[in-house]
Amino acid sequence: MTKVKICGLMEKEHVEIAVQAGADAIGFVFAPSKRKVTIEKARELAKAVPPEVWKIGVFVNPTKEELLTAIQEVPLDYIQYHGQETPDFVQTNNLPSIKALSVQNEVDVLQAKKYETDFYLFDAPGTNYQGGSGEVFDWKLMEVNNIPTEKIILAGGLNPYNVKFAIEKVTPFMVDVSSGVERDGRKDSELIQTFIRAVKDGGVE
Numbered sequence: 417m418t419k420v421k422i423c424g425l426m427e428k429e430h431v432e433i434a435v436q437a438g439a440d441a442i443g444f445v446f447a448p449s450k451r452k453v454t455i456e457k458a459r460e461l462a463k464a465v466p467p468e469v470w471k472i473g474v475f476v477n478p479t480k481e482e483l484l485t486a487i488q489e490v491p492l493d494y495i496q497y498h499g500q501e502t503p504d505f506v507q508t509n510n511l512p513s514i515k516a517l518s519v520q521n522e523v524d525v526l527q528a529k530k531y532e533t534d535f536y537l538f539d540a541p542g543t544n545y546q547g548g549s550g551e552v553f554d555w556k557l558m559e560v561n562n563i564p565t566e567k568i569i570l571a572g573g574l575n576p577y578n579v580k581f582a583i584e585k586v587t588p589f590m591v592d593v594s595s596g597v598e599r600d601g602r603k604d605s606e607l608i609q610t611f612i613r614a615v616k617d618g619g620v621e
Contacts, residue, residue: 418583419590420615421472421569422597422608424451430603431464437612440590442469446486447476447498450601451594458490472496472514480509487511496537503530514569519553522560529561536563537592540572552578555585565589576610583615591615 422434423443431442442465444458445451453461462471473492475483476499483495497506498516506513516537517527528536540553552573570588575596583591597607 418588418615420612421470421590421592422594422603422611423472423474423571423592424449424594425461425603426451426453426457427603428461428464430605430608431461433605434608434612435465435469437609438616439469439608439612441472441494443472443474443496443592443594444490444492445474446478446482447474455486455489458486462490470494474498477501483509483511494534497533498537498539503532507532516571519557519572522557525557525561528563535567535569535589537569537571539592552582555582558586574611576607576614579611579614 419440421441421443422439424445425431425434425442434442444453444461446453465471470493471490472494473486473490474496486492487495494512494514496514496516506515513533514535514537515531515533516539517524518541519525519538520541525538538558540551565587566589568586568588569590569592570582570586571592573596574582574591574593579591593611597611598604599607
């Protein structure tokens with residue numbers, strides 16, 4: 417069954433709701449974003465996350481020192497590289513990792529081949545920030561890659577009403593949502609529950 421990551425969580429209430437509803441991963445954003453949290457805040461939120469649920473830190477062009485601090489102090493299970501990090505930077509850090517790629521064309525999808533990482537997250541291009549635009553990209557572009565589906569995380573404009581179709585088209589290991597479970601720029605408990613139910617139970621009418 418496709419796994420679910422709820423990203424950009426900033427409040428304990430929403431972390432608890434996501435975990436109770438069956439989220440497989442929680443994302444904390446440390447990069448410039450309206451959803452940015454501090455290490456201290458993420459550490460506090462992480463106390464509500466059981467060991468079997470991954471804690472993923474989202475970074476844009478971080479230093480190695482920033483990564484090591486976060487992975488140890490929160491603690492985190494995975495680093496999500498969401499900037500212009502080079503394949504060498506990702507490889508030499510040798511941390512459990514996810515490389516995010518903004519997709520506008522087939523060339524963008526094929527960039528994944530350059531990276532040695534645990535997972536590849538395919539996202540729509542950002543607007544003011546890297547990612548988090550709430551827009552979908554053309555899922556047909558994913559047909560050009562031969563990356564094992566168990567390494568693919570799909571993001572970009574997903575919501576409770578289109579995620580079932582997205583899963584049918586791409587068959588990813590995991591889907592990742594942030595703005596799609598928000599109302600007026602804030603996470604919404606009902607939408608978080610509805611999104612997870614759409615993935616786990618097969619759709620929302």
